[in-house]
Amino acid sequence: MFETTVLPHLNSAYNLARWLTRNEHDAEDIVQEAFLRALRSFDTFVLGRDPRAWLLAIVRNSCRTWQRQNRSREAAVPLDDDSHVAVDAWSDPEAVLIKNANSQLLRSVLEELPFEYREVLILRELEELSYKEIAQIVEIPIGTVMSRLSRARKELYDRLGKATGEIEQ
Amino acid sequence: MSCQETREFLDAYVDRELDVMTTLQFERHLTDCVDCRAICEQYQQFRNSVRSRLPYFQAPGELEDKIRGRLRRTTQVEGKLFRGEWFPRWRGWAMAASLLTLLAFSALLFRWLSRPSASEMLAEQVVSSHIRSLMANHLSDVISSDQHNVKPWFSGKVDFAPIVIDLASKGFPLAGGRLDYLDNRPVSALVYKRRQHTINLFLWPSPDPDSGPHASTIKGFNLVHWTQSHMAYWAVSDLNASELAEFVHDLDK
Numbered sequence: 001m002f003e004t005t006v007l008p009h010l011n012s013a014y015n016l017a018r019w020l021t022r023n024e025h026d027a028e029d030i031v032q033e034a035f036l037r038a039l040r041s042f043d044t045f046v047l048g049r050d051p052r053a054w055l056l057a058i059v060r061n062s063c064r065t066w067q068r069q070n071r072s073r074e075a076a077v078p079l080d081d082d083s084h085v086a087v088d089a090w091s092d093p094e095a096v097l098i099k100n101a102n103s104q105l106l107r108s109v110l111e112e113l114p115f116e117y118r119e120v121l122i123l124r125e126l127e128e129l130s131y132k133e134i135a136q137i138v139e140i141p142i143g144t145v146m147s148r149l150s151r152a153r154k155e156l157y158d159r160l161g162k163a164t165g166e167i168e169q
Numbered sequence: 170m171s172c173q174e175t176r177e178f179l180d181a182y183v184d185r186e187l188d189v190m191t192t193l194q195f196e197r198h199l200t201d202c203v204d205c206r207a208i209c210e211q212y213q214q215f216r217n218s219v220r221s222r223l224p225y226f227q228a229p230g231e232l233e234d235k236i237r238g239r240l241r242r243t244t245q246v247e248g249k250l251f252r253g254e255w256f257p258r259w260r261g262w263a264m265a266a267s268l269l270t271l272l273a274f275s276a277l278l279f280r281w282l283s284r285p286s287a288s289e290m291l292a293e294q295v296v297s298s299h300i301r302s303l304m305a306n307h308l309s310d311v312i313s314s315d316q317h318n319v320k321p322w323f324s325g326k327v328d329f330a331p332i333v334i335d336l337a338s339k340g341f342p343l344a345g346g347r348l349d350y351l352d353n354r355p356v357s358a359l360v361y362k363r364r365q366h367t368i369n370l371f372l373w374p375s376p377d378p379d380s381g382p383h384a385s386t387i388k389g390f391n392l393v394h395w396t397q398s399h400m401a402y403w404a405v406s407d408l409n410a411s412e413l414a415e416f417v418h419d420l421d422k
Contacts, residue, residue, distance in 0.1 A: 014228035035236045103222045125220050131186050150180040
């Protein structure tokens with residue numbers, strides 16, 4: 001039952017853990033532990049709910065715990081969820097370069113984003129979860145999901161612009 | 170929709186999270202506003218580019234095997250010790266099932282223990298026969314107050330010779346007799362009267378030793394049962410218990 005319901009979402013679990021820990025080894029450990037935790041709390045899983053979102057919430061919490069224990073590796077970035085991004089900054093001559101930024105550069109830039117930005121971006125762009133599902137997994141209001149995604153994209157865009165600019169020079 | 174609102178809704182729009190009304194208002198603004206349209210297009214392109222270029226990390230093949238192994242070990246160990254945390258639901262069902270079985274079993278046992286005894290069941294039959302005899306206007310097959318008419322009537326119909334006594338002198342005139350079926354056999358039914366009341370006296374041979382009389386009441390009818398000289402007797406009537414007892418007493422003389 002558990003293996004047929006939850007195990008098929010192993011790739012989603014690993015992808016999220018890999019992006020949030022930024023290394024294979026910790027990602028594997030976290031995913032293994034997350035599956036055991038999921039197994040133990042499987043009786044709280046309501047049939048008919050999306051098992052992938054349920055599993056990702058467990059993986060995300062494991063990554064959050066892991067991140068707090070390894071905080072020194074990351075610079076804390078103050079989140080300003082309530083204010084909106086000045087979208088005017090989008091019209092920018094670097095746009096073409098950013099559009100053509102290769103996968104490797106995109107990956108390294110995204111990996112440098114704060115944990116809070118990375119998680120919403122991965123859940124939205126790669127797992128294609130809805131704002132509602134992301135809100136449940138990250139345990140923030142839906143409005144915050146929207147503003148955080150907005151800020152995360154802006155941050156990604158700015159850093160990509162900076163990185164491509166450096167490469168050009 | 171203003172330019173400010175449009176830009177606030179930009180992410181929700183590209184993520185298709187806006188409701189229909191807001192989406193329509195958003196798109197109407199885009200057709201009217203060149204700047205917002207340009208920004209939106211650029212935003213879409215950037216977003217699509219990120220989406221298509223972001224690497225998706227596939228789980229290494231051996232990770233699935235490792236997890237399967239650990240899951241099975243955990244399930245086995247915790248299953249064996251019977252305190253696995255993932256078992257509560259399974260255990261809950263098992264407990265519910267055993268509880269149900271126990272309940273069903275107790276219900277059966279209770280019914281078995283509280284089942285009516287053979288004589289209680291027979292008493293019910295006697296009362297039913299009595300009621301039926303009154304309802305179907307089929308009280309007597311042989312209508313006679315003469316015991317000498319009633320007794321011969323039974324010969325050839327039952328395999329015994331019922332003792333037929335007229336108790337008219339005691340205030341219980343014989344009204345007739347008929348054939349009935351009780352205790353899985355044909356029996357004699359003698360009909361006596363007391364004022365407007367009818368008394369059915371059922372009798373048939375019985376291997377039981379002498380006993381009684383035992384009085385009981387079922388559905389408001391009074392019954393008296395006794396066994397004498399290998400004959401079983403059941404007297405049943407809506408007559409009051411003391412007069413029925415008197416009837417039995419007179420019959421016994």
